[in-house]
Amino acid sequence: MATPNKIHLSINDTGVVHNKPQNEETAARTSELLQENHDKHHIFFNQDGFHNHIAHHLLTLYGLGAPTSVIEKQYKHNVDYQRPNMPVEDSIVEDMSNPEHFQKYLGKEKYYRDFLIFWQNEMEKSGWEDVLNKNLFEGGERANDLLTRMYAGFLHPLIHLGFGIEFKQPAIIAEALAQACIHDSWISPYLLKCEAASTSGTSDKILPQLIDEIRSNSKLSNAAHWEDGNKIRDGILKRAPDEMISIARQWNVSEDQIGAKTAEMISTAVYFTSAAQKPPKQVKFDFYYMHCVNASIFFPTFNAQTWLSAASKVRLLKFKAYIDLAMYASRHSPPLLLEEIALYTPKKLEKGDAEWPGLFQRLFEYPDDGHAVKLARAVRNAQSVSEEYEGKVEWDRVKGFMWEKIGNMVVDSVEDTGNNWVRSAGFEEAWTDFEDRPREAHL
Template sequence: MATPSRIHLTVNDTGIVKNKPQTAEAASKVSELLQQNHEKHHVFYNEMGFHNHIVHHMLTIYGLGAPVSIIEKRYAENASYQRPPMTEKDKVVADLRSPATFSKYLGSGKYYHPFLLFFQREMEDKGWENVLNEYLFAGNERADNMLGRMFAGFLHPIIHLGFGIEFNQPAIIAEALAQAAVHDDWTGRFLLATEQAAKAHPSSNPKTLPDIIDSIHADKKLSTAAHFSDSNKIRDGILSRAKDEMIKHATQWVVTPENLEEKTVEMINTSIYFTAAAQHPPKQVKFDFYFMHCANSSIFFHSFNALPSISTEMKVRMLQWKGYLDLAMYASRRAPPLLMDEISNYVPAKLEKGDAEWPGIFERLIGFQDDGHASKLGRSVRHGELASKKWEDKNADWIKVKGFMWGKIGNMVIDSVEDTGERWVRSAGFDEAWEEFADRPRREKI
């Protein structure tokens, strides 16, 4: 049985996107390897705070039906450069039990392991649902601070939380809480400031996310606020040079208990829309590395919404914050034009029987050697297709990606990483980001 300290997957724990059944052998092997990662590796693989993606990668390819041989190979490749967690400090774990001393350890990677042990013990005593409600959803200063950190690090902590919930693994939920605790808090400060502005001046004419994206693109101050030289283009660009404009645009997106279901799919569809359509012809098709995280995190909001232990108020709040951050991410890459023809007219690189359909796309993603970003993106695109179908049928005006475009994007994902050059473009709205990429080969339209 899965516990706060023991990872245990079954053949039924394969996630929200179905491809093909899993085997007991694969379930046992991925459980063993994720347990090894849980005990032996830090959440950051270097001092710069680059993330350990093993959990994300293993669960994604396991959920898509990867065999044991591939699971072992992908794990070995990515375990080779991880570093061990720092030595447990009993005093730190004890200090975390007191609200008066809890906060002094936040934001420092050296305390990841004490935080992990602390949250495991809290879950053993109280249950993981109650721990989430206490440390993320209580609405007090500590919970708001922790919830804000969940959205930090380009959404990695909340992606980790989503995997833990989706795959029914309390130990991975504990990892996610510990991961959030060692991230910084500037993202949360932006989200809280935007939330407060929305409450102080409620929008009289709410807009959809695609409409706000168009407005951001047209806002010259905001769309040029980030500079290519900025170390962090949201923090040092958008929030330093156009914070008021960013908040003004973001607060026009409004989620309520009544529209939660629709707004969840609007967020999912829109995150994939701006991630896929931010192309730069005639350069090779590549996906923006930062936009990709908006798409990869979108898949988990259905799992959050399905949890009865989370109040509707908090589900609304989490989705609202996700929309705010997606808009800031779009603005931070200089709000690139979104070229829908690049999706509609895309010709897959491999049109052999099966290779360009979802089962074939998934097989190629499972076999692709990386740290899991590509397979996560492909799975999220397929989830977006499934989630959007109801609203496509209703002709919702915010639907941008629809019909045959989903399969085109799935092919763009795997084709782009299998192509020559770097796998991802970093900051798609800057001409400088595309200079290293070659012009794409010509293919006939279909």
């Protein structure tokens, strides 16, 4: 049984995307590897805050039906550069229980392991659902601070939380809470200001429409500079914060719209991530936009939680959309070229290689840190979630055969030469090292 201290995967809980069934041997071995990572490694593999993706990677592979040999191979590929956990100081863990002292440990990566033990202890007392409701969703300064930190670090704490809930692993949820605690809180004012200024009941604008407004706003589209260390924090929120909030606040969600609005968010994240191409350059996906897609997969799981109130589900979803819109603006709001998807010719048209099972199989063997297979799984989820709305809504920019073409673009792009990802797709500088390739769309 999975507990706040023990990872235990079940063959009955393999996530929201179904590809191949799992077996007890792989469940046991994957649990062992995740437990080793949990016990031994810091959530950052360096002091610059680069994230340990082992839990994301292994759970994605496990959920898609990868065999034990693949999961072991991918674990070995990424384990050597992880940092060891720091020693726990019992006095610090105890001090974190004092509400007046808790805040002084926030934002400091050296306290990751202390926070992890703290949250595990809290879950042992009252269960992970109660811990999340009390510490993320009950409102108030502390809960608001911790909830918004979930969206920091390019959504990594939120992604981690999603994996923990999707695969029913309280220990992974504890990792997510500890990870959120050691991230900075600079994103919090943006999210809370958007929420406070929300035009609830007075706007029915869809996300693709707001993306178009961002692109047409020259001050906002040019607010991020190539040399900015963080293009949201140092660009958008310093040079055009009012413009960003003015647009983002217009996306509304009522409690009776949660399902449809979730599908809109998921589909739109795939839209701006996959259509941000630069012909005739190689097909590549923006590294930062990709995280908006990879985080989107968890929202149907969030919505399915009976312990979570409808108001909390709305809040989770709106904050995610606020981040997506800011992320799009932060990369110089590139033009979105749907023809690059529609006219794309997969590179491997052999039987099965260009279909979802074949695409996942190719990614089982691809040696990265898990970003690619996470992206493909999230796109497949987006297709499943969006299909019932196709042709019935205004936001369905991606539809029909385009979904599987995007899956092929993901796999083909990482198997191609050069870097796996383009970083900041709206900047000319980002494409300097990528080759010009004739593609069918430009013949």
